[in-house]
Amino acid sequence: MKRIVIKNLIKDFKIGFAKRQSALQRFIAVFSGVDVKKKIRVLDGVSIEVSSGEILGIMGDNGSGKSTLLRLIAGIFKQDGGQIVTDGKIISLINLFAGLKDRLTMRDNIFLLGSFFGMTRREIKERFDDIVTFSELQKFVETKIYQFSNGMMQRLIFSVATHCNPDILLIDEVFEVGDEKFKKKSGGRIKELVNNGACVVLVSHDEDIIKRYCDRVVELVNGRIKKNGPILFSKQFLRLE
Amino acid sequence: MKIKKKIINLLVLSLELAKAEFKLRNEGSYLGVLWYLLNPLLSFSLLFLVFSDRLGGDIKNYSAYLFLGIIMFNFFQGTTLEAVKSIISENNHLVKSLNFPREALIISVVIKGLFSHLLEVCLFFIFSFFWAQNPFLIFFYLFLLILFVPFVYGVCLMLSSLTVYFVDLENIWNFAVRIIWLATPIFYAIESQTRLFYLNLANPMYYFIETARSVVIYGQLPRGWIIYGVVAFALLFLGAGQFVFGKLKTKIPELV
Numbered sequence: 001m002k003r004i005v006i007k008n009l010i011k012d013f014k015i016g017f018a019k020r021q022s023a024l025q026r027f028i029a030v031f032s033g034v035d036v037k038k039k040i041r042v043l044d045g046v047s048i049e050v051s052s053g054e055i056l057g058i059m060g061d062n063g064s065g066k067s068t069l070l071r072l073i074a075g076i077f078k079q080d081g082g083q084i085v086t087d088g089k090i091i092s093l094i095n096l097f098a099g100l101k102d103r104l105t106m107r108d109n110i111f112l113l114g115s116f117f118g119m120t121r122r123e124i125k126e127r128f129d130d131i132v133t134f135s136e137l138q139k140f141v142e143t144k145i146y147q148f149s150n151g152m153m154q155r156l157i158f159s160v161a162t163h164c165n166p167d168i169l170l171i172d173e174v175f176e177v178g179d180e181k182f183k184k185k186s187g188g189r190i191k192e193l194v195n196n197g198a199c200v201v202l203v204s205h206d207e208d209i210i211k212r213y214c215d216r217v218v219e220l221v222n223g224r225i226k227k228n229g230p231i232l233f234s235k236q237f238l239r240l241e
Numbered sequence: 242m243k244i245k246k247k248i249i250n251l252l253v254l255s256l257e258l259a260k261a262e263f264k265l266r267n268e269g270s271y272l273g274v275l276w277y278l279l280n281p282l283l284s285f286s287l288l289f290l291v292f293s294d295r296l297g298g299d300i301k302n303y304s305a306y307l308f309l310g311i312i313m314f315n316f317f318q319g320t321t322l323e324a325v326k327s328i329i330s331e332n333n334h335l336v337k338s339l340n341f342p343r344e345a346l347i348i349s350v351v352i353k354g355l356f357s358h359l360l361e362v363c364l365f366f367i368f369s370f371f372w373a374q375n376p377f378l379i380f381f382y383l384f385l386l387i388l389f390v391p392f393v394y395g396v397c398l399m400l401s402s403l404t405v406y407f408v409d410l411e412n413i414w415n416f417a418v419r420i421i422w423l424a425t426p427i428f429y430a431i432e433s434q435t436r437l438f439y440l441n442l443a444n445p446m447y448y449f450i451e452t453a454r455s456v457v458i459y460g461q462l463p464r465g466w467i468i469y470g471v472v473a474f475a476l477l478f479l480g481a482g483q484f485v486f487g488k489l490k491t492k493i494p495e496l497v
Contacts, residue, residue, distance in 0.1 A: 013495070023407040071494070075340040078491045095338035101261055103268055108261060115257040116341050118250055 003087050003168050003199040004050040004073060010081030011043040011068055011223075042068045044223040045082070052167070052197040055190070057214030057231070059205060064220040066203045070094060070170050073201065088167020088198070091117055095172075096157045102146040106137060109145055110160055117164040127163045134189070135159035136182070155182060162189050169193065169200045187213065251342045258349035263356070277357040278364055281312050288428045296429040305365075305372050305458045310427035312361040313450050317393055318418050320354035324397035325414050329404050333497040343490045347397050355390060374458060381456045388475040389449050395475075395482030402489040405496050421446060445474035 015038055042065045050056050060066045071077045072084060074092035099116045100109050110131055114124035132138055135155045145153060161169070169190070190200060190213070204210055210217055211231055219227040267273050285308050289297075297303035327346050328336060336343065362379060369376035404410040424437070425446045431438050441447040448470035455463035462468070 022409040023413065024409075071337075076337065076494045090340065092339060095334055098334040098338040101265060103265055104261055108264065112257050112261050115250075115254040116335075116339055118254075118341070120249070120253055121257075 001052045001087070001197070002049055002085075003052050003054075004048065004201070005085045006046060006048045006073070006082070008082035009043050009046040009069070009072065009079055009084065010041065011065070011072060011077065012039050012041050012080045014038070015040055042223050043072070043079075046220075046223070046225055047082075048218060048225070048228070050168075050199045050201060052199050053194055054216065055194060055200045055202060055214045057210035057217040058201060058203045058220060059207070059210055059217055060220035061205065065223040066205075066220055067094070067172055069220070070172055070201065070203050073168070074170050086168060089118065089165065090168045090170065091161050091164055091166035092170040093157065093161055093172065094170070096154055100145060100153065100157070103144055105142050105144050106132075106148075106156060107141050109156065113157065113160045114164065117161060117166075119164055131159045131163045134163065134185075151179065151182075158186055158189075162186075162193060166193065167198050169198060170203075171200065172203045173205075247342070251345055251348070254341060254345040255348035255352060258345060259352040259356075262349060262353055274360065277360050281308070281315050281361050281364075284315075285311050292428050300430050302372060302374055302458055305369065305374055306454060307428055308365060308368065309453055309457060310425075310450050312358065312365065313389070313453060314422060314425065314427055314446065315361065316354055316358040316389075317396075317446060318422065319357070320351055320393050321396050321400055322415065322418065323354070324350045325400040325404050325411050327397075328401050328493060329408070329411075329497055336497055337494050343493065344398070344486070347394065347401055347486075351390065351394050351397060354393070355386075375460060378457045378460055382453055385449065385453055385456070385471070388471055391479040392445060392449070392475040395478030395480070398482030398486040399478075402486045402493065405489065405493050425450065442470075445470075445478065448474060 046065075046069065048056070058066050058069060068077065070092065071094065072079055073086065074090055074094070075086075076092070076094075099113045101112060104112070110128060111121065111124055114127075115121075119127075132141060135152075135158075137152060137156060140148070140152070145156070148156070194200060202210065202214060214231055216230050217227070218225055270276060272279075288311070289304060289307055292307075293303055297307065300306050324347055327350055328343070332346055336346075362382065366376050366379050369379065400410065400414060407413075421444065424440060425444060426437075426441065427450065431441060431447075448467055451467050452463045452471050455461055455467075
């Protein structure tokens with residue numbers, strides 16, 4: 001089953017002018033006509049398909065359009081051309097800390113984050129214990145998370161996100177969460193989701209991570225696909241097993 | 242079915258957000274909920290001291306007149322001022338990294354505002370016993386809220402999405418709200434001032450406050466055209482807000 005079908009995707013950004021203008025500047029710009037906008041094509045004719053049960057890696061240098069592609073699949077940005085069809089519930093882990101509130105306890109944050117990921121209160125309650133157990137933070141449920149280390153926060157977010165039963169999981173750079181032990185565990189969790197029919201799109205410029213986890217890799221160069229194929233020595237480290 | 246699920250998700254998320262914000266605001270505060278009442282109480286005392294003999298001298302039951310005006314405007318002012326910066330400065334990272342119904346950010350602001358507003362309404366109820374007026378008329382105010390809340394929500398939707406395009410809208414609105422506060426008959430009556438009266442015909446807050454006062458303080462329905470005004474402004478701003486926000490929301494993540 002195809003989870004993601006992207007055809008001929010085009011995305012432009014208008015840059016070269018002040019992103020957020022003051023009302024007066026805007027007013028002058030509109031009426032004087034001196035509002036120079038430079039269009040930059042970030043993605044140019046990208047076509048990708050991802051099936052359920054597949055982990056796709058997206059590689060590329062900074063500015064090659066990886067994160068933009070991820071945001072387009074997540075529905076955060078709107079494309080300027082082409083088609084994106086997705087099937088199933090999408091969870092995006094792009095900026096891990098965005099949904100958390102520092103001054104709230106871990107319990108409150110789980111409920112907040114869970115609702116951002118589209119779960120009802122009852123669903124969160126049902127999975128609450130699993131989320132906490134998986135993150136291995138049982139002792140800190142009532143602790144405010146500004147006292148958490150980065151690793152702890154990442155574990156928390158990863159745990160909430162993967163317990164929302166996503167059909168499509170989008171991960172930007174941040175996959176390797178926590179210490180060695182937890183890395184193995186999170187790899188296992190991803191594999192479990194994939195075996196149950198989800199698909200994962202993983203963006204990274206770290207070749208090792210891509211090789212370790214992905215079945216297939218797409219390499220983006222200046223917004224175009226340079227390479228799209230299986231990884232020769234995929235899963236050679238077999239951490240997922 | 243799908244739409245129903247979407248709406249439920251939106252409301253669940255809005256409530257969670259409002260709850261979280263509420264907890265954050267009361268974190269480590271000793272007076273807690275009392276803070277919500279302090280602001281209207283202080284402005285009321287001050288304005289009452291200054292104006293009760295002069296501007297308010299001819300107004301029947303001036304204390305109730307003034308207090309009701311203050312708390313209604315407070316709700317409008319507090320909520321819109323928070324909404325105007327809600328997306329651009331408080332949730333910009335969030336909007337860029339997660340796809341969730343953006344309206345939730347605004348609805349949560351309105352829920353929070355409504356909560357403190359209802360506390361103020363309770364205070365009004367208690368005060369009514371001392372002001373020798375029928376305290377139970379305030380319950381009719383809840384019906385007006387059915388129109389007043391959508392109006393405020395509509396204004397919030399417009400402001401929050403437009404700020405992304407016009408960055409100093411935040412400052413402009415800060416200023417504009419103060420002008421509206423002075424132009425709306427909150428601590429004075431308008432009947433004798435023709436120019437101000439005509440100006441206020443374009444001021445939605447005038448219609449809402451006037452209706453509330455007629456019903457809650459004087460126990461009578463307002464004049465017909467004021468009721469039409471209330472309904473029209475509520476629908477107009479709700480519709481316009483939805484329209485503007487709907488048009489702009491897909492571009493917001495690219496601009497913040």
